Amino acid sequence: MTDTDRDPQPRPSFLRRHASAGILLLGLAAVGAAAGVWTTVHGISTRDQPTALETWAARGLRHAAIPQRDRNLVNPIPLSDAALEEGRMHWADHCALCHGNDGRGNTEIGRNLYPKAPDMTAPVTQRLSDGELFSIIKNGVRLTGMPAWGSPSHAEDDQTWKLVLFIRHLPKATPEECDRMKAMNPISPMQQKETQAEDDFLNGSGDTPSAALAPAPTPRKEPR
DSSP states (O other): OOGGGSOOOOOOOHHHHTHHHHHHHHHHHHHHHHHHHHHHHHOOOTTSOOOHHHHHHHHHHHHHHSOHHHHTOOOOSOOOHHHHHHHHHHIIIIIHHHHOTTSSOOSTTGGGSSSOOOOTTSHHHHTSOHHHHHHHHHHOOTTSSOOOOSOSSSTTHHHHHHHHHHHHHGGGOOHHHHHHHGGGSOOOHHHHHHHHHHHHHHTTSSOOHHHHHSOOOOOOOOOO
16 A cells, blocks of 8 residues: 555644634633623722622733743842831832822722722732832833832832832731821822911911811902
């Protein structure tokens, strides 16, 4: 029997060769359709809690978006009282608006973001490596409320690493420590004016706070 007499090997069909890709695309289409129906029924309010599927997918994508070399980074700043205090001050001035001084995210902005500002004291956050925390702070996370902080160069990396030190400290932060951080929180010009008006009133050198904050009357134009 010659080679020409043998039965040719059956070739897999196009569908069989691309079955995995087809199943994946169908799965993604089904998920997209389900998300569309859910959005139509429930709307897109940021007050809702993310579903378990959304949380799982977001964490997986965040993990995949951090390069392996960054995940393996080790904090080069040794733990010290001075480094921890710098991290604390930076946190109170830049991060507490969303995350709170205690890191639990229970602020007006933090609980109304979508996804919500994470509880930085929770085990799921504390299990992140130093490199992952550093990368999230430095580069931010797309499609969330987390911006990129600091310089894109390495000029401010030390400050970011000190923030990582403070994040590791957050589960042990005391109520007294969090209260002390309130003096480091940024305040708006209106809040500054309110505080000054209250101080003046208590010192007997000004009107009541409400009167001091009242807008000046608009000058009345006399008819010609």
